[in-house]
Amino acid sequence: MEFSTSLRECRARLRISQLELAHRAGTSQRHVSFMESGRSAPGRTMVLRLADSLGLSLRECNELLLTAGYAPAYPESGVHGAAIAPVRQALERVLTGHLPWPALVVDGSGALVAANSAFDRLVEGADPELCAVGANVYRLALHPRGLGPRVANLADWARHILVRLRQDTAAGSAELYTELSALVPESAGGGEPLGFAVPLVLRSPRGELRLFTTVTTFATATDVTLAELKLEAFLPADERTARLLAEEGSEEREVRGGRRP
Numbered sequence: 001m002e003f004s005t006s007l008r009e010c011r012a013r014l015r016i017s018q019l020e021l022a023h024r025a026g027t028s029q030r031h032v033s034f035m036e037s038g039r040s041a042p043g044r045t046m047v048l049r050l051a052d053s054l055g056l057s058l059r060e061c062n063e064l065l066l067t068a069g070y071a072p073a074y075p076e077s078g079v080h081g082a083a084i085a086p087v088r089q090a091l092e093r094v095l096t097g098h099l100p101w102p103a104l105v106v107d108g109s110g111a112l113v114a115a116n117s118a119f120d121r122l123v124e125g126a127d128p129e130l131c132a133v134g135a136n137v138y139r140l141a142l143h144p145r146g147l148g149p150r151v152a153n154l155a156d157w158a159r160h161i162l163v164r165l166r167q168d169t170a171a172g173s174a175e176l177y178t179e180l181s182a183l184v185p186e187s188a189g190g191g192e193p194l195g196f197a198v199p200l201v202l203r204s205p206r207g208e209l210r211l212f213t214t215v216t217t218f219a220t221a222t223d224v225t226l227a228e229l230k231l232e233a234f235l236p237a238d239e240r241t242a243r244l245l246a247e248e249g250s251e252e253r254e255v256r257g258g259r260r261p
Helices: 003-013 018-025 029-037 044-054 058-067 082-097 117-122 137-142 154-167 174-181 224-228 239-249
Strands: 103-106 112-116 200-202 209-217 230-236 255-257
Touching (some): 003 029, 003 058, 018 029, 018 044, 044 058, 058 224, 082 230, 137 174, 154 174, 230 239
Antiparallel strands (some): 103 112, 103 230, 112 255
């Protein structure tokens, strides 16, 4: 794709006018118009300013630079790269410290990188292939062989998952979105909203679990891989859920994770 087309599509997707983009980037609307029409070729610094003004991710910024004929500005080390090793060690300590509540780490493609032992209780009964390291967690959350049949409020939870998938530009392929959309039931069938968040209401052999989630990212990352890593932690939404999870997992202190298959 040419730079002019890429810039125009990014701006349109974010619903930002040429005038607004020009104001943010410190240039003129005429210059933005010329760049979008291919009549003006931007310098590397201008491309970086435009990417920052559009709020693009590091990956998207690199892609915009490539369309303009420039080398990427940000490295992509890979989850198992040496540069990411200290981060993985820190995340494993966080995963262990979050026990007895489930927690996992997901990469930019939506693949499971690591999880603590409480995650195994969360996905018990699911197809092992869907919850193995490297499997897509969005698919796991809704698939009939994943968590789908155990989610009491599947319609509400599914809509939450689809919104996240749509917002996650790195993982949100059209094919995956279409696949998971077909799994959403027409009406809700379970738990009530908490008032502040959509809970995951999960059936288990020990009773119903009610959980809400938090997602942590590395806001100051300058590496594409690190910027796309997400730590998702589940927290009990009521005392009964807290008690059930604590009774089963208070002695467990394991973290599982490894290379993708």
